[in-house]
Amino acid sequence: MNFLRQIFSSTSPEAMSAAKAKAQSIIEENAVAVFSKSYCPYCKASKNLLDDLGAKYFLIELDQVDDGAAIQSVLADISGQRTVPNIYIGQKHIGGNSDLQAKKGELKALLKEVGAV
Template identity: 35%
Template sequence: MVDAFVNSKIRHDKVTLFVKGTCPYCRNAVALMQKFNFLPGHLEVVDITGMEDVQDYFQRTTGQRTVPRVFIGTTCIGGFSDLQNLYQQLPGMLQKIGALQ
């Protein structure tokens, strides 16, 4: 059930951020991604506050249960620090998946 929920949010041509509303790292990740000019519907922020089963699923599938969990296309690149480390490469990565205007 939880795998179907997560997989329904992830697509090859969009960025999906799984976040918790009170997490400062999540807010920073959303703010960073909002600097880019996404096509409508190609950036999705999914609030998983209170959904421990989703975090348990991420532990099993990505090796981490922390938030944010950032997916570029169908690839989990990690969390906020990983996103920061990829900042220079993000425009190319987002163009490659067809997410930018």
């Protein structure tokens, strides 16, 4: 836990502001946005479901970008959810993998509604 505090407390206010602007821009500019980590099995399950439905989505792997930790931190402020995957459809926070899987029946229609299929 101390390790995590060091990471987040060492992030400057400017970097956090830039990360918040980046996260909000990704959410606003994409019909579907998935904030993920490449090694996360829940993220993989979400991406597989979206892929199976032929969804077009913006994907950012937070473990593969320099500002990933800061973006993940500001997502907690934006959505109240810190964990990944953190999924938005039509600029609305869907939640994580279990939330996405629970919407499986209505997902195709929702994706069509926002122009993501």
